[in-house]
Amino acid sequence: MSEKIILVWFRNDLRVHDNEILLEATRKADKILPVYCFDPHYFTKTKSGYKTGNIRARFLLQSVANLREKLQALGGDLLIVYGNPAEQIPQLAEQYQVSEVYHHREVAFEETNISEEIEAALWKMKLNLKHFIGHTLYHKEDLPFPIKDIPDSFNTFKKKVERDSSVRPCLTIPKHIATPVIADAGELPTLEQLGLTEPVPDPRASFKFEGGETTGLQQLENYFAVNAIAAGGKANRNAASSKLSAWLALGCVSPRQVYWEIINHGQSAHNHPLMLELLWRDYFRFMFKKYSRRFFEAEGFKTEAPELATNQEELFEQWKTGNTGLPFIDASMHELNATGFISNVSRQAVSAYLVKTLKVNWTWGARWFEEKLIDYSPASNWGNWAYIAGVGNDPRENRYFSPKNLADLDPKGEYAKLWLTEENVA
Template sequence: MSGKTILVWFRKDLRIHDNEILTEAVRKGGSIIPVYCFDPRQFELTSFNTSKTGLIRAKFLLESVADLRNSFRAAGGDLIIRIGKPESILPELVAKYKVHEVYHHREVASEETGVSTLVENALWKLKINLKHFIGHTLYHKEDLPFPINTIPDVFTNFRKKVERDSSVRSCFKAPGAMKFPENMETGALPELSDFGFAEPEFFDDRSVMKFKGGETEALQRLQDYFWNSNSVKTYKYTRNGLIGADYSSKFSAWIAMGCLSPREVYWEIKKYEQVHGTSDSTYSLFLELLWRDYFRYMFKKYGNKFFQKAGFKGVAPDEGENQDEFFELWKNAKTGIPFIDANMRELNSTGFMSNRGRQNVASFLVKDLKVNWMWGAAYFEEKLIDYCPANNWGNWAYIAGVGNDPREYRHFNVLKQAMDYDPQGDYIRLWIPELATINSTQIHQPWKLSETERAKSQLKSYLDSPSYAPELVVVKGNK
């Protein structure tokens, strides 16, 4: 067979569309060998005693890999699946299938880039090149109007210059006919139990939507949000919502897993604008994509400083003496602040939380409870279905005041926020049914209820639990 044999190493790029490593491998004209490795290091405990990957994201990952395999099977091939370290598995496959080159998309966080280095070193011993591509951002690194080490530390300055001087490249089309080696030993898709998880017993129907991994589902969500429901039309005005599928795009889980590329979303925005015109809502959605880029490039600029308590500002936030106790209350949704607890129950049950919720629970943990912000970031790493290192740790550093927030001290008044964004208490009633009978004027501060009202059975189970602690309430926030 003419052409080179290229091994395409999939990681957080689980798609056929807009995938340069796949397109380029097919263009070379030889066989392609698609490979996905379930790296056991991604399921280990962190130094904060949290799991690097929790049950909900593990399920989403398995669904995404299964969908990618189906795409290759529809093209007459398959996806090789292995459990193990890529630096051990890939050289074995290279030797077995007489591979000429290995392609992969470059990552930015230290653990992921460290694995790339291990693979590169192992392949180098076989005189095989690991070729790096850039495929996780809206803007290509080479198209930025400044080198990485001089990217502004304030998002607004970054945004203005990028919007003025840079452009988003076109998407890569799905490759045409693909050639695969015969008799590939593909391996079985693992099950959740292989990573120590039990299959979830039920789906919580209070979830904003039923997230299912894979490019097929991602493209369907793109179609639904832009064209079937036309929800993007009101994005700017609904994006701070708390209940339901369409107050925001919900693309983040698929983008984080690489089932959907930011560029695909960008060009869908442009296509929508051709039909409906530009608007504050389409621009607001674009800005969210740009924030994703920004945090990735900040990671390239500052590296592991985002994994340090003082961030790149150099001064860590204050911490309280009883932060172990308060962290347990926070993560188990038992702070006694209904708006905080409702958001944490949603996260723990579904793997998702609104943008408004994330900002509030993070600010409350760091600024009110005086808990190490890195504990919260690590907990989100385990629980979030849409976790990606740059976005998660970048946002937590921002809230903690050690990252890209230009304001010296940003502190959310969680009671005011609750009243602004859940004025009738509908969100709280959804996630804390014990408070369902409380009226909207009292639901955000139930510790003010009379003894008679507190005695009601369901209400009592929340208010009189040993960990209910209304004295934790601090309302000095400025937002």
Template sequence: MSERTILVWFRNDLRIEDNEILLEATRKADKVIPVYCFDPYYFKVTPSGTFKTGNFRAKFLIESVQNLRENLRAMGSELIVRFGPPAEVIPQLANEYQVNEVYHHREVAFEETGISEQVEAALWKIKLNLKHFIGHTLYHKEDLPFPIKDIPDSFATFRKKIERDSSVRHIVPAPERINTPAITDAGEIPNLKQLGLEEPIPDPRDNFHFIGGETVAHERLQKFFVNFDFALNGKNNRSATSGSHLSPWLTFGCISPRQVYWEAVKHEHHTNHSLILELLWRDYFRFMFKKYGNQFFKADGFKDEAPAVSADQHALLEQWKTGSTGVPFVDACMHELNATGYINNYCRQTVAIFLVRELKVDWTKGAAYFEEQLIDYSPASNWGNWAFIAGVGSDPRDNKFFNNTKPAAEHDPKEEFIQTWLPDTVVV
């Protein structure tokens, strides 16, 4: 009887632990071939002149793929890396290694699902099946108390029903071993220059350095809860509720939402911790994308017309991008984003509201800029949040005005953040 071989196509699931497709492949096949494709589509320049993937996110991705390869090699396996369209690369490897089936995690945004469809069509031509798995959300789609088409458009209703009627599945273990056939050409992991990008320049003001990979993700998760427990025991609630900075590792699947959730449960902070709320928002937008598709990318979103915009879109957008609006807190946030590829959620909400409400710039231009700049960009969270803020999403926020002084007063009362990123600014 001939051996059965399954190709595992890694995408935004760059981990070994709690990876259902990898575990399932090792149980169903004699040989498993892990593969990652650097798709040229994601490293092109868009019609607006921005990179589809900026250098901060690309660097994090390269580090994550490298760490995945190292962890697989530690188990006696290997990661094949190729640069090229998956619809070409996956069938070629399937033929070369006499693959019987291909596994991958399903995505929700139209570009990602379109690539899956291309791969599926190419595999059908050689009589192979592409098996889809669901592994990017905290709550599994099959465990929801409603079908996707009936998911509440209100986040508050969604949260109430899901917390009452659903439960989070437990983590699946890492495979005990991965039997991989002899790999003649594992391939080199490209550097930033080969992807058409420049190496980001370290900024001395950046006090948090993101390094991609599953290994660092687990270290960061443990460190967060150690600090969390210390802050709570010391009655420092401000420190205890500060950001986890886990979003880049969640974006690339170096760690799963379930791993974060069950770690929170272990530390007994799962019932009211803001970290779990953030995971629920991630789920909400992914399920909304599954329900509504491309509506999140349209300027008018779910409404009859798009928000009114100013006449001089280009100049206002450039002021916002470069942090030269004259509003210190907004400008400080944009300087940090441009220098590091990351700003916290408070800053994201603030600068987005300012662009849409005060400058009256087309919100999709802001969302596109975040797509290039953010190290933790994911389509559903990014475009879902922007549509939400613009008032054209599935659950619009009633933001009728924006107070220029309120964000700084609440988030930066001593103006330390502003002075860090705009040291020559005099705030009056």
């Protein structure tokens, strides 16, 4: 009898802990074929720059490299290919005589379209593409309502989920991984091969991001250690930013792992600052499942798009380059462009300013964030922008940052001074 081989297609789940497709495949198959495919579509040029900027691309490369190391430590390997997944995955399935393909289901239309193309190609080969749900804190099947009935109000969603749902335990790491003989596992591409340049380190950055499960779990541990010290060992409602979003976006760290770390540190998840971030993340993913493409349309859930300025191209250029004349806005954009990361307060402020004050098409801002943010995730990014633009899930449409209260965000001007002083750049 021939051995059963399952192809495990990694996408935004670059970890070995709490990874259902990996663990399930090792239990169901004699051997597994772990695969990561670099899709050239995500590295194409756009009108304003690139679909994926070099800072985020570098973080991705580091994360894939670390995944390969983790798999090798378990006795396996990661097969790396470059090309259209709809062509590469079926070809590999045929080459290695695969019995089935596993992957985690995505929610944004580009990603789901790719899955559908692969599923159709595999179907012709009489092979199954098995979908798993592994990107959210709460499993879809454990929600107190079906996806089609998810409340359009976040607060209603939050109250019902916290009251009626529970978080599943984390899954264990496979003890051993056996792979078929892989003649050529492929090389990790360079940024240059992806059509990008190496990012220039900025000495003003207060935090250094390095991709991978190893550093993600270390950052999770550091977060609790630092904030426990600051709060005298107790839960700290004013805890410093976890900076975990980049690792969560690529699935180097699972949301459930974060939740159970809160519990393991003897803290209440209900009142913990990280829980609000995880719940918003869940909410946007579920809303994408419910509404799909509407999050990418200028009018969103409304009948018409927000009002636009006649010179919006000029205004957008000033905004994205940090030349609006407003210190906090400009400093935030300089930091974003230099490091790929800004605080949530900065994100809310620059987004609201672009849409509400400058009256520029909000989808332009969302695409700029898509290129620049190291922690870009389709649902969170586009969901947040639609929320700010008043065409998403926010019932309080007129609540946004205005120029008169921007000064309150940087009362001493220290942040603006740091990021608007060019001689600080190496």
